[in-house]
Amino acid sequence: MSTYIFVAGKNWILSLAELSTYFQTRNIQFKIEYFSTEFFTFNFETPLDSRTINDLGGTIKIAQLKTTLPSKTLKEAFLERNKPAQKQTIQTSITSEVLDGMVKASDKLLFGISVYTSDNAIKPLGGRIQRFIGSAIKDELAAQGKKSRFMGTGQERGEAQLSHVEVLKKNLVENQAEVLLCIGKTQTWVANTVAVHNPFEFQKRDIYKPNQRVIFGMPPRLARMMVNLSGCMQGKILLDAFCGVGTILQEALLEYATVVGMDVNSWCIKATEENLAWLTAEYSISGADFRVLQGDVGRLAEKVGVESVDCIVSEPDLGPALRETPTGPYAHKIIEKLEPLFFGFIEEAYRVLKPRGRLVVVTPVIRTRSREAVTMSLDEKLGEVGFKRVYAFTDDMFSSEAPEHGRLMGATSLVEMDERHKIGREIHILQK
Numbered sequence: 001m002s003t004y005i006f007v008a009g010k011n012w013i014l015s016l017a018e019l020s021t022y023f024q025t026r027n028i029q030f031k032i033e034y035f036s037t038e039f040f041t042f043n044f045e046t047p048l049d050s051r052t053i054n055d056l057g058g059t060i061k062i063a064q065l066k067t068t069l070p071s072k073t074l075k076e077a078f079l080e081r082n083k084p085a086q087k088q089t090i091q092t093s094i095t096s097e098v099l100d101g102m103v104k105a106s107d108k109l110l111f112g113i114s115v116y117t118s119d120n121a122i123k124p125l126g127g128r129i130q131r132f133i134g135s136a137i138k139d140e141l142a143a144q145g146k147k148s149r150f151m152g153t154g155q156e157r158g159e160a161q162l163s164h165v166e167v168l169k170k171n172l173v174e175n176q177a178e179v180l181l182c183i184g185k186t187q188t189w190v191a192n193t194v195a196v197h198n199p200f201e202f203q204k205r206d207i208y209k210p211n212q213r214v215i216f217g218m219p220p221r222l223a224r225m226m227v228n229l230s231g232c233m234q235g236k237i238l239l240d241a242f243c244g245v246g247t248i249l250q251e252a253l254l255e256y257a258t259v260v261g262m263d264v265n266s267w268c269i270k271a272t273e274e275n276l277a278w279l280t281a282e283y284s285i286s287g288a289d290f291r292v293l294q295g296d297v298g299r300l301a302e303k304v305g306v307e308s309v310d311c312i313v314s315e316p317d318l319g320p321a322l323r324e325t326p327t328g329p330y331a332h333k334i335i336e337k338l339e340p341l342f343f344g345f346i347e348e349a350y351r352v353l354k355p356r357g358r359l360v361v362v363t364p365v366i367r368t369r370s371r372e373a374v375t376m377s378l379d380e381k382l383g384e385v386g387f388k389r390v391y392a393f394t395d396d397m398f399s400s401e402a403p404e405h406g407r408l409m410g411a412t413s414l415v416e417m418d419e420r421h422k423i424g425r426e427i428h429i430l431q432k
């Protein structure tokens with residue numbers, strides 16, 4: 001069995017849903033052993049390819065487990081400053097497996113430590129734990145004749161964690177020179193980082209593509225998560241019926257899917273075609289297969305063909321850009337006005353999908369002055385058309401040691417909303 005730690009992006013439930021769907025789609029057997037707002041522990045039957053990180057929008061770091069220790073020991077060591085517990089922490093966490101890559105590094109070594117925990121009692125101690133383990137690793141490496149330098153995070157930083165950019169820039173993955181200490185309720189996982197999210201790649205696809213549109217833009221990371229939630233992979237056909245400048249299609253093309261785009265706006269067709277051609281060259285995607293059609297979504301089946309695609313991922317119009325936070329009645333009015341577009345799309349999407357095909361669709365969440373969240377209710381329409389909601393999490397994904405996961409089970413939609421935003425996104429996963 002191989003165990004890996006995944007450090008979650010901002011929206012941890014969305015990150016966890018993306019990971020589990022990604023592995024399910026590829027028939028990679030897994031069990032979730034632990035989950036928290038900060039990190040997840042997954043058990044696999046075989047080792048994981050570290051390049052998986054490039055396929056994921058919601059994972060910041062992947063680390064391979066080296067050893068575990070009881071969180072109780074760590075708490076005694078740092079909350080109670082108990083000396084024997086501190087000694088035991090060093091003995092159990094700094095094993096030869098943890099140091100292996102660092103010892104083999106060719107030059108003088110730079111290494112770092114990041115502490116992840118959702119336990120508020122331990123969080124403030126992160127810096128102390130980091131420095132303590134850091135100096136013990138430095139001593140141990142010196143005893144083995146290896147000179148090293150410890151990269152701390154400074155007192156001013158709230159969390160004792162190296163960012164993925166720091167890990168990338170300092171080449172810490174290469175020598176397995178970042179140690180993660182992931183502190184769960186009863187167990188602590190000690191792991192070496194094997195892959196980090198590369199924000200520069202996602203940024204390149206966002207701001208260097210030939211055609212952009214700021215107001216409608218969807219971040220490529222969110223687009224990738226939605227593509228993964230749709231069960232898209234190499235060999236499948238993915239459609240975005242509201243393709244805009246093609247952000248979702250780009251991410252699906254990178255998974256070697258065949259992609260089809262449609263938009264009512266003729267400028268968008270040309271813009272998407274150019275963006276996809278740019279992506280194909282930039283990423284050397286051999287055999288890239290895409291087509292982009294102009295048309296109103298009401299004629300989707302006629303244009304694209306009945307039962308012709310495996311997955312549809314779309315963000316239709318989310319309403320007007322709001323300068324001020326709207327009142328409740330105004331928010332309801334916006335939603336009401338959008339409903340015919342969404343409901344018509346759902347009908348057409350059902351016709352275009354192959355049997356058991358998936359639709360991942362965004363509906364707006366509008367925050368009102370009274371802090372109420374106004375959403376669009378799809379259930380009646382879904383029932384009428386025949387779509388079933390897909391539960392992002394099922395019982396069989398969790399190992400028997402996993403924390404109580406009941407509260408995740410009911411999640412039929414996932415919300416992506418920033419505190420600052422007036423309009424957020426509700427992501428629905430539906431199956432024909």
Ligand SMILES: C[S@@+](CC[C@H](N)C(=O)[O-])C[C@H]1O[C@@H](n2cnc3c(N)ncnc32)[C@H](O)[C@@H]1O
Pocket residue numbers: 216217218241242243244245246247248262263264265268295296297298315316317318341
């Ligand atoms: C929110 S944007 C999609 C943005 C896209 N995900 C991107 O990143 O570029 C919605 C798109 O839907 C298109 N649209 C609006 N009404 C439509 C309709 N009835 N049929 C097809 N496309 C439509 C708009 O032209 C717009 O490009």
